[in-house]
Amino acid sequence: MRKWNDDPYTKKARAEDYEARSVYKLEEIDKREGVMRGARNILDLGAAPGSWTQYCLRNIKSANIWAIDLSPLNVTDERLKFVQASIYDFDIPKWVGDLRMDVVLSDMAPKTTGIHEADVAGSLELALKAFQAASSCLKENGNFVVKVFMGDGFEGYRDFVKTRFSQVRLLRPDSTRKHSREIFLIGKGFLPNSKATF
Numbered sequence: 138m139r140k141w142n143d144d145p146y147t148k149k150a151r152a153e154d155y156e157a158r159s160v161y162k163l164e165e166i167d168k169r170e171g172v173m174r175g176a177r178n179i180l181d182l183g184a185a186p187g188s189w190t191q192y193c194l195r196n197i198k199s200a201n202i203w204a205i206d207l208s209p210l211n212v213t214d215e216r217l218k219f220v221q222a223s224i225y226d227f228d229i230p231k232w233v234g235d236l237r238m239d240v241v242l243s244d245m246a247p248k249t250t251g252i253h254e255a256d257v258a259g260s261l262e263l264a265l266k267a268f269q270a271a272s273s274c275l276k277e278n279g280n281f282v283v284k285v286f287m288g289d290g291f292e293g294y295r296d297f298v299k300t301r302f303s304q305v306r307l308l309r310p311d312s313t314r315k316h317s318r319e320i321f322l323i324g325k326g327f328l329p330n331s332k333a334t335f
């Protein structure tokens with residue numbers, strides 16, 4: 138049985154039958170930045186237990202969702218393809234073939250150790266991997282949303298993402314827990330032919 142604490146976002150998630158409170162981060166990002174408008178294909182990295190996938194299925198009516206996580210996803214739908222794998226071992230370009238994504242989402246997070254430097258480094262590594270995946274399969278003008286823990290290396294990462302998108306924005310949603318170091322970086326308008334390499 139799932140455990141719920143008194144956090145208002147957690148209660149709301151339960152009331153609205155979402156798998157996790159993190160859905161309200163994506164909802165705020167989408168409402169403020171319009172990243173999902175008209176999307177037909179969405180790649181959701183670090184999708185388990187599945188609240189971001191649920192958000193996409195409920196709100197982006199025509200979209201197909203491609204989801205990956207180390208853990209099982211608690212969501213099934215005919216518009217959803219899920220693979221249980223690590224982003225480090227899985228060949229995303231081969232999986233999606235010639236299809237281009239309108240949006241790539243990454244809410245991936247490492248297992249936290251409590252050692253700040255190690256957790257920041259783990260998060261940055263996942264964010265780089267997400268960027269690499271986005272670069273391999275995003276449509277021209279597509280959008281990228283990625284969670285990163287603030288710390289050493291963050292500015293370099295942001296500057297690198299800037300070379301491949303028309304616009305990069307940072308957002309810390311209201312539902313982010315007070316002590317969390319996470320922030321979301323939003324790349325809008327993918328530039329496939331930018332000279333930057335990865």
Ligand SMILES: C[S@@+](CC[C@H](N)C(=O)[O-])C[C@H]1O[C@@H](n2cnc3c(N)ncnc32)[C@H](O)[C@@H]1O
Binds near residue numbers: 156157183185190248
């Ligand atoms: C904060 S949770 C994602 C919550 C999800 N967005 C939701 O709304 O339900 C972070 C996820 O990242 C996944 N993750 C961490 N490292 C990963 C990796 N190497 N490959 C794939 N998924 C990974 C974890 O298994 C975990 O489920």
